[in-house]
Amino acid sequence: MQAIYDVPAPAKLNLFLHVVGKRPDGYHLLQSIFALIDWADTLHFEKRADGQLARHDQGDALPADDLCLRAARALQAQSGCGLGADIHIEKRLPAGAGMGGGSSDAASTLLALNRLWGLNWPLEKLFSLGLSLGADVPFFLGGRHAFVEGIGEILHPIDLPPMSFAVLKPGQSISTQQIFSSPLLARSKSVAIVAGFPAHNELQRKNGELAEERLEIDAKPVVLNEEGIASFLHGYGRNDLQKPAEASCPQVVQALRILEAEFGNSRMTGSGSAVFARLASGDAQEQGDGKLTSVKKFWQEDLPSDFHARICRCLDQHPLHGWA
Numbered sequence: 001m002q003a004i005y006d007v008p009a010p011a012k013l014n015l016f017l018h019v020v021g022k023r024p025d026g027y028h029l030l031q032s033i034f035a036l037i038d039w040a041d042t043l044h045f046e047k048r049a050d051g052q053l054a055r056h057d058q059g060d061a062l063p064a065d066d067l068c069l070r071a072a073r074a075l076q077a078q079s080g081c082g083l084g085a086d087i088h089i090e091k092r093l094p095a096g097a098g099m100g101g102g103s104s105d106a107a108s109t110l111l112a113l114n115r116l117w118g119l120n121w122p123l124e125k126l127f128s129l130g131l132s133l134g135a136d137v138p139f140f141l142g143g144r145h146a147f148v149e150g151i152g153e154i155l156h157p158i159d160l161p162p163m164s165f166a167v168l169k170p171g172q173s174i175s176t177q178q179i180f181s182s183p184l185l186a187r188s189k190s191v192a193i194v195a196g197f198p199a200h201n202e203l204q205r206k207n208g209e210l211a212e213e214r215l216e217i218d219a220k221p222v223v224l225n226e227e228g229i230a231s232f233l234h235g236y237g238r239n240d241l242q243k244p245a246e247a248s249c250p251q252v253v254q255a256l257r258i259l260e261a262e263f264g265n266s267r268m269t270g271s272g273s274a275v276f277a278r279l280a281s282g283d284a285q286e287q288g289d290g291k292l293t294s295v296k297k298f299w300q301e302d303l304p305s306d307f308h309a310r311i312c313r314c315l316d317q318h319p320l321h322g323w324a
Contacts, residue, residue, distance in 0.1 A: 003046040004116050008319045009108040010040040011099035011312075012139065013165060013269045013276050015229070016237030019185065027135075027151045028180055033224075033232060034100075034139050034146050035160055037312040039167065040319075041093050041105055043068070045112045048084035051076075056088045071106035071133055075113055078129060083117045094308055096173020098270025100136045107140030111323045123324040127153075143321030144221055145314070157221040161229065163314040168259055169274040170251030171306025176271040182244030233278055234265065245272040255307065279311070 012034045021029035048054075053072045055062070062068075068087060075081070087109065093101035107130060114121050123141065130137035135152030144157035179185065231237065245268055246253045252268060255275045259266035263277035303309055 001047070001116055001118075003044070004112050005044045007043040007045065007108050007112045008040045009043060009093075009101070009104040009140070010036050010038065010315060010318065011093050011097075011101060011104060012036055012136075013099065013167070013312075014239060016232045016267075017239045017241060017270065018237075019240040023151070029150060030148065030152065032148045033158070034136075034148050035163070036145055036315040036318055037165065037167075038315055039093060039099070039310055039312050041101060041108075042090040043105065043108055043112065044088040044090075045109075045116050046086040046088075047116055048086060050084055051082050052084040054084075054086050056086060058088055058090045060091060062089065062091060067102040067106040067133060067137075068109050071109045071130075071137075072113055074129055074133060075110055075117075075119070079117070079119050079121070081117050081119060085113060085116065094169045094173075094274070096175075096272075097169050097274035098174075098268065098272045099167075099274055100140065100270065103134045103136035104140045106130070106133050107137050108320060110137075110141065111320050114324055121324060126324055140318065141324075143318035143323075145317075147222075157219055159221045159223045160314055161224075161226055163229070164279040165276045165312050165314075166259060166263060166279060167269075167274055167276045167310050167312050168255045168303075169308040170249070170255050171304070171308075172249050172251045172273055174245055174249050174252070174272045178248060179241050179244050179271045182247070184244040184247055186240055186243065233267070239268050241271050242268040249273055251304075251307075254304070258303070276312075 015033040015035055017030060017032040019028050020031050023029060053069060053076065055066070055069050068089065072085060072087065076084070089105065093099060093104070095101065110126050110130060114126065126141055127138050130141050131153050138153050139146055139148060139155060142155050142157065145160050147156040147158055148154065246256075249272065252273050252275065255273070256266040256268070259275060259277035263279060266275055266277045268275045
């Protein structure tokens with residue numbers, strides 16, 4: 001194998017995000033549902049015999065040392081592999097959106113180079129390396145929608161019903177560090193309980209530390225039905241990072257209001273600044289090319305010029321599920 005082309009790196013949405021504690025090292029403990037969507041970057045990999053790693057941006061220039069290159073270097077170093085790669089990225093996901101674009105690129109890079117270099121690392125080994133790169137990387141390696149705990153490393157796979165979302169990314173981006181250090185960041189008073197998973201109090205210590213790492217990558221997914229989705233999107237669930245984001249980024253407030261007015265619901269994903277609304281069946285229609293377009297006016301011409309809008313669908317699973 002000399003090359004692997006058209007490797008997808010899909011985004012995620014946080015259907016809810018609760019801050020439930022803080023570790024002694026300063027990392028916040030979270031609970032969230034991560035849902036994979038069909039908005040994605042595309043990567044291409046060509047093997048090099050000289051051991052060099054080079055990234056080629058097919059679009060706007062990325063930072064010189066992004067997560068994709070860091071993932072490739074880490075895998076090369078830990079495996080002792082003498083091969084290199086030319087990595088081409090078609091970047092479609094907006095930066096600073098809270099949709100996990102950089103982490104997804106890193107995960108797809110690990111999965112693709114594991115194959116291209118013939119390493120045959122098991123998924124558990126890639127998980128450990130992925131977590132050292134970023135808290136969201138293990139999720140994208142896991143390949144399934146997930147109920148996520150800890151700092152992102154505890155994954156309970158779930159199946160979600162078919163869903164479509166309007167996703168709106170303001171021109172402004174938000175620093176994750178700024179959000180987590182905000183005095184407006186509130187901690188949820190109780191943990192979420194999802195039927196079918198182990199008792200969550202087993203995962204929390206009195207001082208906020210996790211009892212142990214748990215990567216349920218081989219577990220049978222728990223099916224989350226419409227009632228469960230509704231409880232998190234329209235009832236119990238929220239994004240605890242949204243208030244500090246609204247205070248620091250007026251465009252987040254503007255985007256939330258646009259979606260709320262058009263679709264009757266809105267929420268920020270991750271640490272922002274992208275926001276989303278779940279679409280009712282009458283709010284989106286299927287086109288012949290397989291894409292979704294909204295019948296609502298917001299999709300047409302009423303958006304600020306620096307806002308990026310897209311109608312997305314939930315994936316059944318990650319396109320690279322089973323690659324390791």
